[in-house]
Amino acid sequence: MLLCDIGNTSYHFFDGVRSYKENVKQFDPSSITEDVYFISVNTEVNNSLVTLSNWINLAESIDKSSYYETMGLDRIVALEAVHNAVIVDAGSAITVDVKREGIFEGGFISAGLNAMSETYKSISPALSYEFNMALYTKKLPKNSQDAISYGYLKLLQTEVLSFELPIILTGGDSKSLQELFPNAIQNENLIFDGMKKLIIKL
Amino acid sequence: MLLCDIGNTSYHFFDGVRSYKENVKQFDPSSITEDVYFISVNTEVNNSLVTLSNWINLAESIDKSSYYETMGLDRIVALEAVHNAVIVDAGSAITVDVKREGIFEGGFISAGLNAMSETYKSISPALSYEFNMALYTKKLPKNSQDAISYGYLKLLQTEVLSFELPIILTGGDSKSLQELFPNAIQNENLIFDGMKKLIIKL
Numbered sequence: 002m003l004l005c006d007i008g009n010t011s012y013h014f015f016d017g018v019r020s021y022k023e024n025v026k027q028f029d030p031s032s033i034t035e036d037v038y039f040i041s042v043n044t045e046v047n048n049s050l051v052t053l054s055n056w057i058n059l060a061e062s063i064d065k066s067s068y069y070e071t072m073g074l075d076r077i078v079a080l081e082a083v084h085n086a087v088i089v090d091a092g093s094a095i096t097v098d099v100k101r102e103g104i105f106e107g108g109f110i111s112a113g114l115n116a117m118s119e120t121y122k123s124i125s126p127a128l129s130y131e132f133n134m135a136l137y138t139k140k141l142p143k144n145s146q147d148a149i150s151y152g153y154l155k156l157l158q159t160e161v162l163s164f165e166l167p168i169i170l171t172g173g174d175s176k177s178l179q180e181l182f183p184n185a186i187q188n189e190n191l192i193f194d195g196m197k198k199l200i201i202k203l
Numbered sequence: 204m205l206l207c208d209i210g211n212t213s214y215h216f217f218d219g220v221r222s223y224k225e226n227v228k229q230f231d232p233s234s235i236t237e238d239v240y241f242i243s244v245n246t247e248v249n250n251s252l253v254t255l256s257n258w259i260n261l262a263e264s265i266d267k268s269s270y271y272e273t274m275g276l277d278r279i280v281a282l283e284a285v286h287n288a289v290i291v292d293a294g295s296a297i298t299v300d301v302k303r304e305g306i307f308e309g310g311f312i313s314a315g316l317n318a319m320s321e322t323y324k325s326i327s328p329a330l331s332y333e334f335n336m337a338l339y340t341k342k343l344p345k346n347s348q349d350a351i352s353y354g355y356l357k358l359l360q361t362e363v364l365s366f367e368l369p370i371i372l373t374g375g376d377s378k379s380l381q382e383l384f385p386n387a388i389q390n391e392n393l394i395f396d397g398m399k400k401l402i403i404k405l
Contacts, residue, residue, distance in 0.1 A: 071329065071347045094326050097354070099343055107343025109353035110330065112322045120314045120322045124296050127273065128312065141301055141309025145273045151311035152299070156358040163361075 003033065004193045006075060007041035015193040030056060038200055040074050040192075059199045067105050075192055079171060080105055082195035086167045089182070090191075091174035095157065099164050111157055114174050121149050134180040154181055205235065206395045208277065209243035217395040232258060240402055242276050242394075261401045269307050277394055281373060282307055284397035288369045291384070292393075293376035297359065301366050313359055316376050323351050336382040356383055 006013040012023040012030075025043065030050060037056045041047050050056040060074060068077050076096050079088050084103050090096045093116060098108035112120065114132065121128040130146040136155045142148040158181045161168060168185035170178055175187055188194070208215040214225040214232075216239075227248060232239075233255055240259045243249050252258040262276060270279050278298050281290050286305050292298045295318060300310035314322065316334065323330040332348040338357045344350040360383045363370060370387035372380055377389055390396070 069345045094330065107345045108350060109344055109357070110350045111354040112326060116322050116326050120318050124314060124318050128296065142311055143271045143309045148310060148312040152313040155311070156362050159362065160358050
């Protein structure tokens with residue numbers, strides 16, 4: 002049995018031990034013969050998988066009534082994995098979702114590290130700095146690098162800490178955010194944890 | 204006597220009553236015969252003004268020791284106008300600067316409304332929404348429009364309010380931010396107020 006989280010650019014597999022990615026354009030899903038439980042935000046791939054009986058779409062077993070219409074399936078499935086936590090999923094966007102005692106309270110979306118770096122650069126070459134992640138106890142900045150880091154990351158940090166819940170970091174850039182949230186738990190397989198819970202419900 | 208704040212795209216004049224803008228590329232500064240006190244972040248224009256004796260550069264009368272090396276002159280001059288306030292200057296970037304009892308505590312830089320709107324759009328067409336400015340008492344969002352508005356503007360709002368100082372809104376997008384900071388003072392001429400204080404010091 003395999004688990005697979007399908008995005009716009011890759012198939013992200015988990016075989017129970019390790020996770021690995023395959024490019025959406027190059028990978029042939031019919032090359033796999035064992036059962037694959039998947040979620041997907043990629044409509045094109047979704048359509049091609051309908052004909053493969055060993056690819057089982059978990060989307061149908063999700064109770065979406067606790068969430069909202071346009072919410073990404075990946076955010077929902079990650080939330081299914083936790084009972085009491087803030088999930089910070091750092092990818093092209095940074096999504097922050099709050100679940101307290103089993104109830105989804107809502108969430109917000111910030112820009113991802115790359116996107117935000119590009120944004121500052123596009124506003125002015127004078128704002129073209131790497132982010133300083135060491136802002137945990139930072140006072141108000143008196144230099145340009147800290148000024149943009151604070152305007153983006155310190156504000157995010159303050160909001161995430163304000164929920165006073167355990168913090169789970171996931172997504173491709175989660176390691177970069179560890180310094181902002183030293184007490185957070187890294188879980189790059191959170192989405193697969195959520196998928197396992199959905200399989201039990203099948 | 205005229206005051207003038209010169210940016211990368213325009214000369215921003217103030218004649219004591221009204222303010223108006225002239226395009227940097229089209230305007231001929233030698234067409235003005237009266238005294239013009241100016242600040243400028245535009246090196247090219249700076250060089251051309253050296254030969255005009257009625258254009259008086261206020262940069263030299265600024266005591267930069269309280270600020271920092273790479274800090275924009277416009278931010279410094281706006282700060283010279285206040286004694287105890289948070290200045291939120293909303294343009295291509297949103298700069299937030301804190302002065303408490305005459306002491307500059309530091310500041311941070313967020314992206315401007317247009318830049319941030321473009322950023323979300325570039326991350327995903329699913330995040331292509333206008334910002335909802337009515338976030339003052341907003342709970343955690345349960346829809347995409349509020350999720351991006353919260354991730355950008357609610358975080359900014361929380362930080363700005365945390366300083367517990369009078370808030371002054373200035374810059375081209377200041378009116379758009381009024382709803383986020385209902386008790387803030389709008390002052391589109393803040394930079395000119397700062398320049399007047401510098402002239403007295405000459």
